[in-house]
Amino acid sequence: MHHQKEHRCDVLIVGSGAAGLSLALQLAQDLSVIVLSKGPLREGSTLYAQGGIAAVFDENDSIASHVNDTLIAGAGLCEDAAVQFTAENAKTAMEWLIDQGVPFDQYRDDDGVLKYHLTREGGHSHRRILHAADATGRAVQITLVDQVRRHPNIRLLENYNAIDLITDAKLGNEGNKCHGAYVWNRDNEQVEVIAARFVALATGGASKVYLYTSNPDVASGDGIAMAWRAGCRVANMEFNQFHPTSLYHPDAQNYLITEAMRGEGAYLKRPDGTRFMPDFDERAELAPRDIVARAIDFEMKRLGVACVYLDISHQPKDFIIEHFPTIYAKCLSVGIDITKQPIPVVPAAHYTCGGVMTNLNGQTDIPNLYAIGEVAYTGLHGANRMASNSLLECVVFAQSAARNILQQWPTSTATPQLPAWDESRVSNSDEEVVITHNWHELRMFMWDFVGIVRTTKRLERALHRVELLQREIQEYYRHFRVSNNLLELRNLTMVAELIIKSAMRRKESRGLHYTLDYPEQAAHSSPTILKPE
Incomplete structure (x- = not known):
């Protein structure tokens, strides 16, 4: 060794x-x-x-x-x-x-x-x-x-x-x-x-x-x-914050369209060009993110569409380019001129x-x-x-x-001598495909069952899936050498479990946690604290 x-x-x-x-x-x-x-x-x-x-x-x-x-x-x-x-x-x-x-x-x-x-x-x-x-x-x-x-x-x-x-x-x-x-x-x-x-x-x-x-x-x-x-x-x-407006384009994944654009007058629109935020909140586009993200999620599901649109093209061209040069250049690179066209957007997980x-x-x-x-x-x-x-x-x-x-x-006291990591019993894995599959499955069921709108049944389903995944990963972790994907998957499944268990404990809808089973906000509420056993 x-x-x-x-x-x-x-x-x-x-x-x-x-x-x-x-x-x-x-x-x-x-x-x-x-x-x-x-x-x-x-x-x-x-x-x-x-x-x-x-x-x-x-x-x-x-x-x-x-x-x-x-x-x-x-x-x-x-x-x-x-x-x-x-x-x-x-x-x-x-x-x-x-x-x-x-x-x-x-x-x-x-x-x-x-x-x-x-x-x-x-x-x-x-x-x-x-x-x-x-x-x-x-x-x-x-x-x-x-x-x-x-x-x-x-x-x-x-x-x-x-x-x-x-x-x-x-x-x-x-x-x-x-x-x-x-x-x-x-x-x-x-x-x-x-x-x-x-x-x-x-x-x-x-x-x-x-x-x-x-x-x-x-x-x-x-x-x-x-x-x-x-x-x-x-x-x-x-409480996972979903940013309401992430660019929806196959060549530009994970690209955020800043909230400041709505602050400077951009409108959210349905595919037919009509605005919808005034129907949900008197603050319209300037409502807090959770309200805007839920409104977009609702409209997408109601209309069966893949995205909605953010439109700032009514503002002067020079104003748009001066305030949003990075977004202007990025959108232009995928064929969207934001000074003339609306931007296709979807909500995306943004902040923990x-x-x-x-x-x-x-x-x-x-x-x-x-x-x-x-x-x-x-x-x-x-x-x-x-x-x-x-x-x-x-x-x-x-x-x-x-x-x-x-x-x-x-x-503070000096650090003691620390033992070396024991790698004597592990071997290289020939099954990287297992990790890739589990990785995709985790992200998919978290999006479907523990996303912007939740239900108790969906959360129970997600917990069952994550517990199965954890057993598989633990087995894997004990027998094979570490890799970036394995380390991240091990951490993400643990965090997924913490998210699901916290969501199951909250019997109300508040802020970023919205459940159809408990749509009202409780009169009294406190932080959800989980303690390791």
């Missing part, structure tokens, strides 16, 4: 989006950091985030208003302290991003003063969205990647999957601190060990569990599954509102283990995430986690 490679650092950060890289940069002045990235460093959900980041920069706006809008969007399930904390720290977080060099759009007012251009999105009562044209996430990601690549205290391990966390329980010790992780080097297909005094999960969400998703391939719920296996509680996993339970410092149930960004449940989003609070959460909680880790650092 080959000698296994061991890496050592002060802090291991699993994930390289806005949350992970922000945390790395804030710790690296004082500590040695390893950032683990499943693919190339730039790849991840942050890169594809279009709309922007919410923060109070306008003198007519207020933190109280940002808090109130978030609470309304969260449908009564937000945790007030988390919402207040995030809104209060939003401006500082944005100023930090500006200091890093993120080029948010600016303009000169009538007095010639340079100001940030603020846009408005669904659920917001004011213009408070900082943005970089219609590719804000890309601007944030590229800026942060440039910074971490230059930092001498940050080591970047690209093309690595995290397999499992290493805790005291795993080592057979007293207590349950986290000491590092087993990771899989995708380039040489070897398992390696990373020992760290602190570990932070910044792995993003789990939307890849669904057939149609706006997320990149890496969004496979790895952090949620690893934390659950290690003994962390999860909360609100039933639940996740690993943390406090306001990003600390999980396991000492020395943190979770920040979409992987975490902080209580900010409640039953529905308001637009542009997600990148905000990444940076705000990266800052609070960094402060907490630096406070804990002087009293």
